[in-house]
Amino acid sequence: xxxxxxxxxxLSTKAKGNRGKLLQVVKNPVIQYLPVNCVKIGLSSSSKxxxxxxxxxxxxxxxxxLVFVIGAMAHGKIDDENIDELISEKNCIxxxxxxxxxxx
Numbered sequence: 001x002x003x004x005x006x007x008x009x010x011l012s013t014k015a016k017g018n019r020g021k022l023l024q025v026v027k028n029p030v031i032q033y034l035p036v037n038c039v040k041i042g043l044s045s046s047s048k049x050x051x052x053x054x055x056x057x058x059x060x061x062x063x064x065x066l067v068f069v070i071g072a073m074a075h076g077k078i079d080d081e082n083i084d085e086l087i088s089e090k091n092c093i094x095x096x097x098x099x100x101x102x103x104x
Contacts, residue, residue, distance in 0.1 A: 031082060035065040039085070042078040044071035047088035056087065 003023065006013045012024040026033055034040070039060065060066060071078045078086065 038065035038067045040067045040083040042069045042083040042086040047086045050088045
């Protein structure tokens with residue numbers, strides 16, 4: 001929570017003992033900061049398309065840049081015009097954050 005508080009107050013967070021930024025708030029449109037031709041995937045519990053994360057990720061080749069938009073809000077929903085596909089994970093959306101374990 002400290003990183004989130006620092007991000008909200010200073011608009012960025014830095015690594016301890018390092019000058020590099022870990023997180024930074026950026027101005028809209030966020031799409032301008034994303035890789036060209038990336039696939040933007042929205043994660044929302046309200047999506048009708050329910051997937052198994054490992055099987056879903058295997059459908060993409062290694063040279064495709066994936067961007068995940070996580071719908072973690074009390075009210076409202078992900079803006080559909082900025083994503084290519086809206087999905088829901090079979091058991092719990094947060095499990096998809098375990099992507100770092102996935103290897104092609």
